[in-house]
Amino acid sequence: GHRDSVDHLIAKGANLNARTTDGKETALHCAAANGHAPSAESLIKAGADASLVSSDGMTALDSAKQSDHAEVAHLLSKASAIAAEEASRRWLTKTEKAAAEKALRNAAF
Numbered sequence: 001g002h003r004d005s006v007d008h009l010i011a012k013g014a015n016l017n018a019r020t021t022d023g024k025e026t027a028l029h030c031a032a033a034n035g036h037a038p039s040a041e042s043l044i045k046a047g048a049d050a051s052l053v054s055s056d057g058m059t060a061l062d063s064a065k066q067s068d069h070a071e072v073a074h075l076l077s078k079a080s081a082i083a084a085e086e087a088s089r090r091w092l093t094k095t096e097k098a099a100a101e102k103a104l105r106n107a108a109f
Helices: 002-011 027-033 037-046 060-066 070-107
Strands: none
Touching: 002 027, 002 037, 027 037, 027 060, 027 070, 037 070, 060 070
């Protein structure tokens, strides 16, 4: 099936965010638009960027919703929420580190 092909390409080190030959969309967009939830799940777990926009301005989540593929839309929504939380955590860590460094500089005599 499609997932086997996707998993094989992932294992071989394929660029997860490569676009179709016409440059319009990624594999994740294709999986989303066609309702291939297992393929989308493999791509997401392997690190495909769900925030990329197709040439018509749509994310993979937009494609899944437009095509009424609720299972794929759910996977992508969940992946987006996790990515946003991780980004927030990284920012907070950087902010806290900068504040601590500033406090140490200010405390130096």
